[in-house]
Amino acid sequence: QKEVEQNSGPLSVPEGAIASLNCTYSDRGSQSFFWYRQYSGKSPELIMFIYSNGDKEDGRFTAQLNKASQYVSLLIRDSQPSDSATYLCAVIRGTSYGKLTFGQGTILTVHP
C-alpha cells in the first residue's frame, strides 16, 4: 500500500463546476496535510494546509480532513481553466517536523 494515494485521474470538469480531488494516507499518526498545485514545467506551489478534522476554506478552495477515515480532499469551486494543473497531496507525520510524503498527483483539466 502506498503511503499517500490520490485518485488517479485525469479529472476533467467544465468551467464553473466543482472539482473534487481525493487523497488517502496509510500512516494513522499523520498530523499535517497539504495540497500543492503544479503547473507543467513549474515547481509545486502550496495552496492549502489543514491539521484539524473538518473543513478549511480559503477563497474558492476547501480542504476537508477526516482522520478517522484517513482521508483528505480538496474542493475547487467555480473551476476556471487556469486551475488546470496537477494537484499533489502531501502528508507529514510530526507536528513540527518529519518526512513530507507526496502522492502521485491528480491531473485536473477545466474545459471552457
Added chain:
Amino acid sequence: GAGVSQSPSNKVTEKGKDVELRCDPISGHTALYWYRQSLGQGLEFLIYFQGNSAPDKSGLPSDRFSAERTGGSVSTLTIQRTQQEDSAVYLCAGGASYYGYTFGSGTRLTVV
C-alpha cells in the same frame, strides 16, 4: 531572500562527472527537503534535514548521492559519477509543518 533559491537552474554534464546542486532556503526554515522529479512523474523523496542533521536519508538512490546542510541554512546535494538515469529536475523545499513548505524553482539536470 524572498524565496527558496536553487542553483544552477540548469546543468548539463557528461556521464561520469560529479555535480553539486545548491539550495538556499528562506531564513528560519527549520526543515529542508530534497526531491527528484522525472518527466511526467511524481515527486521522489531523497532526503530531509531538520537543522543540520538528516533524520531520513532513505530516499537517496545510491551511495553516489550525498547531501549536507550547514548553519541550518544552505544545503548541497552532490551526485558523484553521474549516470544518464540521474537526469531529472531536483527540487528543494523548506519550511515547517505549521505553515507549510515552499519549493524552489528546481535544478534541471541533464546527463549526456
